[in-house]
Amino acid sequence: MSKKEASLTTENDTCCGAESKAVILGCSGGSNVGQIANNLMIELDKSGVGNAYCLAGVGAGLSGFVETAKAARTIVIDGCPVACGKKVFKNYGITPTQYFVVTEMGIEKNHVFEDLREEMAQALSYIMEKI
Incomplete structure (x- = not known):
């Protein structure tokens, strides 16, 4: 089992390898920007950001x-101004270390999911410039 796989199977109610790197939490809401936020989380993980x-x-x-x-350095990515991720953190008295909203990156919220590659590239470029 790889280190990454082992980190996903920790005891109790923790998961996903939250070691010393930043932890990245993405919205996965029911719109294009929610799915973009979730995919950004995955891409940032793959690139070693956290x-x-x-x-x-x-x-x-x-x-x-x-x-x-x-306890961790956190990156929260919400899809839209509803800000579910930010509100979850606020409910527990947590302020994200870095916070992004996909609609603030020039991407319009809709329910078109077929091809998000261009919007993903735009959003990923935006975040990589800021972190």
Whole structure:
């Protein structure tokens, strides 16, 4: 088993390899920008910026997830101004180290999911310039 695979199978209610790297939490809402946010989290993980982490685990109040989010350097990526990820953090008194909203990157929210490559490239470029 690889180190990455092992980090996904930790005990109790933690997961996803939240070691010393930043933890990256992305919206996965039901719109193009929600899916772009989720895909950005994955791409940032693949590029070594940090480790993808579970926003739902923080939102559910699972102690290990909340404690990791409080202790770690965090990057939260919301899809739109509804700001679900930011609100989850606020509910636990956490301020993300870095915060991004996909619609603030010039991408319009809609429900078209067929081909998000151009928007993904635009958003990824924006984030990479800021981190």
